[in-house]
Amino acid sequence: MLTKRFLHSFRDVVVVGGGPAGLSILTALKNSPKTSHLECSLIEGSHITKIKEFDDPNYTNRVISLTTKSIKFMQKIGNWNYIDQERIKFYDNLFVVDSQDKDANISFTNDSIDYNPMGAMCEILNVQKSLLLRLDDINSTTENKAEIIENVKVEDIVNPPLNEELDWPIIKLSNGDTIQTRLLIGADGYNSPVRKYAGIESRGWQYDSFGIVSTLTLTTEDFNNVGYQRFLSTGPLGVLPLTDNNATLVWSTKAWLSKILKSVDDDMFKVLVNAALRLDEVDLNYVYKKLEVDPKDTSVIDDINWRLEEMENKKEPSSFWDDDNEIPEVETLLPGSRAMFPLKMSHADTYVAPRVALVGDAAHTIHPLAGQGLNMGQTDVSILIETIEKGIDRGLDIGSTLTLEPYVSNAWPMNHAILGVCDKLHKLFGNDFTPIVAIRGLGMKVFNNLTPIKDMLVKSLSV
């Protein structure tokens, strides 16, 4: 019995997953005076600490939009100071248009409210790096250090035998070690092994869609800090500003189209992005058909350019398009930065079980159209840390559901609302049935003029 016990090492908290959510909860736990005494470890399968040395001048393709609320939380736990400020881009305007109704558009700005800016475009790598540096900083001032166990995978999570006094879960690692922990935090992504161990059901669906990301340069430098998003019937296409004339692309498309977009070369892809930002859907569909037959058909490029010129000539002197709302034009594509991933929506039934809490993608995955994924994870972490602090104040066992329940009641409903809205937007705009186009166009026009409601939405998403 005695020898068996010594096989495990013990922790108060084990976090599985070294993504932004996992590193954030570890940092938050070590940052708070109420929880810094806890012995915490994070387990990550990759060589995550090498991110600290990252300094490639080119932008990576995993870029997210940080809301003001997320930034405030990062300031609170102290990693904001370690963010490479030269690699983030604040923007204060998001311009959304409907491909099938030119006049239907929404301009999200924060002019009418005193929030400035709307958000910041930031590489996920930059966030992770800042968290790792902040953890080094914390560790340099304390004996009770945050431990990162890297290059190690979680092989299994099991319950101790029933006759054992300690009911803490046992984590078996690929390096042969086992850890028994009071609280196990799953920040281990969509296929979360922690969620599976806890027996928490996650519901959702795959969209018949893929997201394509890429790093771009634009012909014009810095388009007035405006993010641009066009809703096509194949899915939304967003071009969001980075520093100088860099930008990042998030293009959600139907499966058939993503196949085409994957098969074309960088030059063709660049032309296609410019076309999809501007041309009517009829023109686009014609182009897609030609490429479906032969993705290397360079005559398509001439065809697109001709159509774009035609469009330019027909453009009315000034409808909505004044100088402030220039449609971005892609100049180059960073080679090798094009990547594709399937889109899905899922939400766990709950985020807690005895001795288990889920954060980030382990709890929910979202359509990227509103850029809320990482921000939702940050909100999870901020609520979870408050919940744990409260549990410590009350002398509770932090692994008990009694401690963890408020985390679910405070985080779940808002996440569900955001997931629902993004799912409905995806379905609404993925439609080209005329009455629906008309109604949604009307809706967008009305919405664009309802400043208080718009502000409320901007506020709830960004602050």
Place this chain on the structure above:
Amino acid sequence: MFKGGVRNARVITRTSVRYHQTGTSESELSHFNALAKSWWDVNGPQRILHKMNLLRMDFIRDNIRTHLKLNPQDVKPEDEVYIPPYNVDLLPKPIKENIILDQELRRNEILGANKLKVLDVGCGGGILSESMARLSFVESVQGIDLSPEVIEAAKAHKLKDPMLKDKLTYNLQSLETLQETFDVITLFEILEHVDYPAQVLLEALNRVNVGGWLFLSTINRDFISWFTTIFMGEHVLNIVPVGTHTLDKYINHGEIESWLKENGDKFKLVDSKGCIYLPSYGWKFTSNEKVGNYFMAIQRIQ
């Protein structure tokens, strides 16, 4: 020293001691013995008690922390913590947060240097005892109860958390047999279950160190209490096991208050709060301690 008693008539006229003087009757005991098994199931029959414990801990912690003297007489001026003579909410947020953080750190410092010795009277399965023992400013907790089964349940559950090992002890013992004194004594949901509440209160107060605290909770003897705790709680909603409460054992807030006043120079009623259980939410403090359940914080001033 102490005049009269809570609900004088009953305490004084009934002199036969059936169990221990400060103990509970046998029917109460068998009731709680039967509950021992499910005591720690946070989703089981004692869930409402687990939820109430959250409020108890808030009440205890807030009272202990807010009544600390942050700047003792002998402190050097440069070491003094700034206490604004006005509402800190009037200050800009970062300044307010800094002042509050400063004060919190000082509180941690003071409490860290004088850790508290706690006695939990009628500890039951140890819900409050365990919570108290986990607090960083608590040195040790002793839980006592007269039901052998619940003490066994408490001892068994204690083993499930290694951090309780050296801080928490349980004894099958009555209050008057204890010789020690304590910094904090808790009497939660006890007075309405004993035959001689004044005696219990007196025995407990006599064991509080000067500057120390006695925290208690019980129930006002009124229609609302009968309706919520017995009619709704036990018989309609079944959130509390039937037979948990007996209405004529309830004690009004005013009775304890005036009893304390009569015996007033040593003890001060520092805080009292009413509380109410809202199904699907949990317990919530109310502004009226004279109706339904209530908490009291009594400090020994000399």
